[in-house]
Amino acid sequence: MTYVNTTSQPKERRFTSPLKIAEDQMLIGLTLLGQVSYLMWRTFGYMIRLQIDWGESVRQGYMIGVKSLVVVGITALFTGLAMSLQISRELVSFGADTSIGGVVSLALVREIGPITAGVIVAGRVGSSIAAELTTMMITEQIDALKVMRVDPIRFLVVPRYTAALIVIPTLSTYAMFLGLLAGIFIAKSAANVPPDTFLDSVRQTILDRDFSVHYLKSIINATVIIFFSCAIGLNTRGGAEDVGIATTRAIVWTMISIFILNFVVTSLTYAPR
Amino acid sequence: MNSEPVLQVKNIHKAFGDRKILQGVSFDVYAGEMLGLIGPSGCGKSTILKIICGLLEPDSGEVIRRSDEIGLVFQGSALLNSLSVRNNLALALDSRNLSRVEEDKIIREKLALVELADFMYASPTKLSGGQQKRTSFARAIVNDPKIILYDEPTTGLDPVMSTVIEDYMIVLSKQLSAASIVVTHQHSTWTRTTNRVVLMFEGKIVWQGTPEEGIKSSDPFIKQFASGSREGPMLATKI
Numbered sequence: 001m002t003y004v005n006t007t008s009q010p011k012e013r014r015f016t017s018p019l020k021i022a023e024d025q026m027l028i029g030l031t032l033l034g035q036v037s038y039l040m041w042r043t044f045g046y047m048i049r050l051q052i053d054w055g056e057s058v059r060q061g062y063m064i065g066v067k068s069l070v071v072v073g074i075t076a077l078f079t080g081l082a083m084s085l086q087i088s089r090e091l092v093s094f095g096a097d098t099s100i101g102g103v104v105s106l107a108l109v110r111e112i113g114p115i116t117a118g119v120i121v122a123g124r125v126g127s128s129i130a131a132e133l134t135t136m137m138i139t140e141q142i143d144a145l146k147v148m149r150v151d152p153i154r155f156l157v158v159p160r161y162t163a164a165l166i167v168i169p170t171l172s173t174y175a176m177f178l179g180l181l182a183g184i185f186i187a188k189s190a191a192n193v194p195p196d197t198f199l200d201s202v203r204q205t206i207l208d209r210d211f212s213v214h215y216l217k218s219i220i221n222a223t224v225i226i227f228f229s230c231a232i233g234l235n236t237r238g239g240a241e242d243v244g245i246a247t248t249r250a251i252v253w254t255m256i257s258i259f260i261l262n263f264v265v266t267s268l269t270y271a272p273r
Numbered sequence: 274m275n276s277e278p279v280l281q282v283k284n285i286h287k288a289f290g291d292r293k294i295l296q297g298v299s300f301d302v303y304a305g306e307m308l309g310l311i312g313p314s315g316c317g318k319s320t321i322l323k324i325i326c327g328l329l330e331p332d333s334g335e336v337i338r339r340s341d342e343i344g345l346v347f348q349g350s351a352l353l354n355s356l357s358v359r360n361n362l363a364l365a366l367d368s369r370n371l372s373r374v375e376e377d378k379i380i381r382e383k384l385a386l387v388e389l390a391d392f393m394y395a396s397p398t399k400l401s402g403g404q405q406k407r408t409s410f411a412r413a414i415v416n417d418p419k420i421i422l423y424d425e426p427t428t429g430l431d432p433v434m435s436t437v438i439e440d441y442m443i444v445l446s447k448q449l450s451a452a453s454i455v456v457t458h459q460h461s462t463w464t465r466t467t468n469r470v471v472l473m474f475e476g477k478i479v480w481q482g483t484p485e486e487g488i489k490s491s492d493p494f495i496k497q498f499a500s501g502s503r504e505g506p507m508l509a510t511k512i
Contacts, residue, residue, distance in 0.1 A: 136353075144351040147326050147343065148365040148412075155364075 032253065035231040040223075042153045043161055056159035064125045064160070065167030069174070072120045076175035079116055080182030083107060088191040097191045101198035102205030104183035109210045110270070113176030115262060118221030121168055122254040126229040129160065130250030133233025134243045142234065152234065161226045168225070169218035176214065213269050217262060224257045277339070279304050279452035280325065280420055285334035287320055287476075294320050295331070296476040302452040304419065307442070309467030309484070310456045311498065313507055316473045318456040319348075322422045325454070340420055344413030344451075348425040350405040352397040358384070358408050359393045365415045383411040386448075387441060403434040410441055414449060421446065421453045427462045435461060442466050460499070464488065472498055474507055 046052065084104050091100050133156065136142050145152050180202070187193040229250040236246040278301035287295040294317045302308045310318045323329040325336055326343050352361050362380045371379070384390045387407035397405055406426065413421060423442065427435040443466055446453045457463050463470055464484045472480040472487075472495050479494040480487070487495045497505025 139349050140347045140351040141353055143323075143328050144345070144347060144353070144412075145364070146328055147345045149368050150364055 032228070032231060035235050036227045039153065039157060039227050039231050039234075042151075043157050043227075046154050046158045047162065051154060051158070052162050053155070053159050054162075056155075057162040060159045060163035061167050063128075064121065064163055065171060068117075068121055068124055068167075068171060071124060072117050072171050072175055073178055075120050076113070076116050076178040077182050079112055080104075080108065080179030081186060083112065083179070084183040084186035085190060088186055088193075092191050097187075097193050098197055099201055099205075100187045100191060100193055101183065101201030104187075104198075105180060105202040105206050106210070108176045108179040108183070109206055109214050110266070111262070112179055114172045114214055114217035114221060115258070116175045116179075117168060117171040117218065118225070118258045118262075119255060121164075121171060121221070122225050122258060123251060125164075126225045126250045126254045127247045129226070129229040130233040130236075130246045131243050133230060134236040134246040137234065137236060138239065138242070156234075157226070157230045160230065161222070164222035164226045165219060168222035169215050172214060172218040172221075209269070213265065217265055220261050220265065221258055224261065225254050228253045228257060278302055279339050280454075281337040282321065282325065283335050283337065285321065285324060285331045285336070287317070287324065287329065287331050294476050295324075297334070298473070298476070298478055299334075300471055300478070300481070302420075302454060304452055305446070305450045306469065307446050307453040307455060307467045309463035309470040310454055310473065311458060311463050311470055312473035313458065313498070317476045318473055319424055321473075322424050322454065322456055325420075326422060338420060340418065342416050342418040342420070344416070344418035344421045346406075346409050346413045346421070346423045346426055348428055350397075350402075350409040352405055352408055352412070354396065354398050357394050357396060358389070358400070361397065361408065362412050362415045365412055369416075379415060380411075383415050384408075386414070386445065387411045403430060403437065406430065406434075406438055407441065410438075410445065414445055417449060419449070419451050421449070421451045423453065423455045423457070425457055425459075426455065427457065427459050432461075435459065436465075439465050460501075470495075479506075 084100070087103050087107075088097070088100050091097055091103065133142075136156075142152050145155055184195050184198050187198045188195060232246050232250045232253070236242050280302040282298060282300050285295050285298045286293075298317070298321060300308065310321060312318055320329065322345070324331050325338070326345050352358075353364070356364070359377070359380055362383060363376050366376050366379065381390055381393065384393055387410050389404060389407055389411065392400065392404065392408070397408065400408060426442065427438050430438060439462055442453070442455065445451075446466075455462060455467055464487075467484055470482060470484055470487050471478050474494060480490070480492050482490065482495075488499055490496060490499075493506050496502075497507055
């Protein structure tokens, strides 16, 4: 049977060279970086002058932090369980079971804690912010703010960033402690290492600097999540389809940036000299 | 009507890329006057409103406003769903640094004008389409603006609610003695509410006069637009 398409003409197939695609993506990336830089400049300006809506910041803290507790908790717990199991197995085979606590805590404090909280919040909150702000753009709510002489950056971005600066490091700490609890449980049940021995190893291994790096990474994650998702949301126009596109862009850009910047911080602080 | 216009739009040009949206649009609006800006979709009506209230910059030409207080009623109401009705109106009062009691007094007064005083602490998401539209009216007039802009105020509403909204427009315009511009393509809205009508097509003004003149006119543009006919200079394919 032959089907004839009577409604539309077949689309002309065009070949786009990989170089052109790379050039386009580079341009999109540079534009986004410019938008993020502008947003950061304006937001820091308001924050330095303490022009912060504290009530809205608390509401955003609840939206970003409290509503992420369960998902971050479950993720951190199971990541901690799996990682501790792998580490315990290898260290027991080398007869180094008393070092399980140190190795698990090093991984948790330096990498797993900030990355787990960052990635989960980027997926849950970054996408939601991008979708919300894009919808506000499309439904002219941002225009309404401008007509009322209310700066959308002060009204929408500053409270979200203020809240994220407090709740994302808190979520990272929470993820780290849950991972540690998982480690204690696995060390006891799989390698028969008592909790006291586990915690002694933690105390001997972890340095103050590790906590500084942990919080530095958390603050960088908060900055990336809020500014990328807000910049994408506030610069998207169009219709319902564009809300989906903006959401995807926000997740992709924040995730990529979190992993790249995590590596940069690690290489600057822990690389062998 | 005062001799000096509250708002002057002078020879505005605006293009988005290669597409010319406005090509030398000029008109004046006086205190107490309600000007209808009519025309087919895509002719540049909403772009003019955005230029007047400063959301867009024209490529050339100028807008002279004799009042900084502008109220804009958006087509889709544009209420902030995360805030209550009260706080939506309070946002517009933010720059005046009023006390909470003073804010509440003004907000209650404006909501009473649109018969929504009982909904002061409601969420906009709990309101019907007509109530949302009336809330956006109250927000637009909360600072007693001397210029009120309405962007398609009755589009998407049923005929009864359209009449209610048109009545509010007439009352509010008289009470505030404001210069109003109504962007619409709804026949009943421009014939019932406006004193003067400007018909736009392809970014230019092609006819202006009173609504009564428009209905009786033999000018091919306004005749076709008023009758909704396919026959005329505004070809269906171009619209």
